[in-house]
Amino acid sequence: MTTDEQQRKELGAFLRARRSTLDRASFGLPPAGRGRAAGLRREEISYLSGVSVTWYTWLEQGRDINPSRQVLDAVATALRLTVAEHDYALTLAGFAPSRPGTHSAVATAPAHVQRFLDALDEHPAYALAPDWGIAGWNAAYEALYPNVATVDPEDRNLLWLIFTDPAVRSLLDDWDDTSRRFLAEFRAEVGPRLGDTRYRDLVGRLMDASGEFRERWESHGVGGFESRERVFQHPTLGRLVFEHHQMRPSDQTDVQLVVYTADAETRKRFAKRG
Structure with a gap:
């Protein structure tokens, strides 16, 4: 397996893992139901991110595609990734991390x-x-x-x-x-x-x-x-x-x-x- 293939595989696994940890109730969604996996479905992440379900499925499957940074940013937002998680996903996809941080307002030093x-x-x-x-x-x-x-x-x-x-x-x-x-x-x-x-x-x-x-x-x-x-x-x-x-x-x-x-x-x- 080449380095690129390994990174695509890791990115897909990472996105699946993060999706499975999401609390459906916090998105205003009903419980997954008996026999269904926890977390959000691919179709729901597709809807929230504005990325086609086919494209998002390929991303999770580690297919040889070239997602843009805008796509990854949208997916990161939909998955509610932390700054570190967002940077990790970008790095796996071959982009520079999103440093420095979220650029949020800071009035007083922590x-x-x-x-x-x-x-x-x-x-x-x-x-x-x-x-x-x-x-x-x-x-x-x-x-x-x-x-x-x-x-x-x-x-x-x-x-x-x-x-x-x-x-x-x-x-x-x-x-x-x-x-x-x-x-x-x-x-x-x-x-x-x-x-x-x-x-x-x-x-x-x-x-x-x-x-x-x-x-x-x-x-x-x-x-x-x-x-x-x-x-x-x-x-x-x-x-x-x-x-x-x-x-x-x-x-x-x-x-x-x-x-x-x-x-x-x-x-x-x-x-x-x-």
């Missing part, structure tokens, strides 16, 4: 994420929601950028602050370069979701508030995150040099964490901030 930020102690760190709202931060980050704790929650968005807060502009040693990089990263992450009201409204507000944002947004720059040196000109602590890093909790992929690690001189100066 408790375990906040505890992790706090445990980083002298390393400034913050958590970003999918729309780049700052959902959590530690005391060290607040010492670096005090406005994070006082700004209106509606405006506590990294992209908004970069382009509208004069304190951020004066804090960043390389505002022009950093603002361009952040905007390119933001666009790369949220471009496919700009039809969502949250993202569309944020971009609209920024277009109205900042000519620099408007000009750069219209250039359609796209880029990925890169760990690199960051220099800050702090109003009381002077020049601070960090390296910033990004990570995502495996159980909370809708949240990205950014952590700053300091060079030796900055560690000394930053440690005396209190």
Whole structure:
């Protein structure tokens, strides 16, 4: 059996297994009846996903067909797959996983994420929601950028602050370069979701508030995150040099964490901030 055949077989078995675990009552369907297998029928998944019953049957049978990503997404929705299960199905079919997560709204960092930020102690760190709202931060980050704790929650968005807060502009040693990089990263992450009201409204507000944002947004720059040196000109602590890093909790992929690690001189100066 070739690798492709094995993956098709595994995908079919996986879909059948998930279908058999579905609770009919939660779909508003009557019990399966005596002698019938538990879960939903193929015809019912076909109806819920908008995929023909023949095509869905072939998918479960591991036939040599080439389902589109849209078909797999529709089937995943009908089967109520979790993010991890959805990614698994996509991978078996030869598609990249649907990372990062569900892109659901995140107003406040989950408790375990906040505890992790706090445990980083002298390393400034913050958590970003999918729309780049700052959902959590530690005391060290607040010492670096005090406005994070006082700004209106509606405006506590990294992209908004970069382009509208004069304190951020004066804090960043390389505002022009950093603002361009952040905007390119933001666009790369949220471009496919700009039809969502949250993202569309944020971009609209920024277009109205900042000519620099408007000009750069219209250039359609796209880029990925890169760990690199960051220099800050702090109003009381002077020049601070960090390296910033990004990570995502495996159980909370809708949240990205950014952590700053300091060079030796900055560690000394930053440690005396209190």
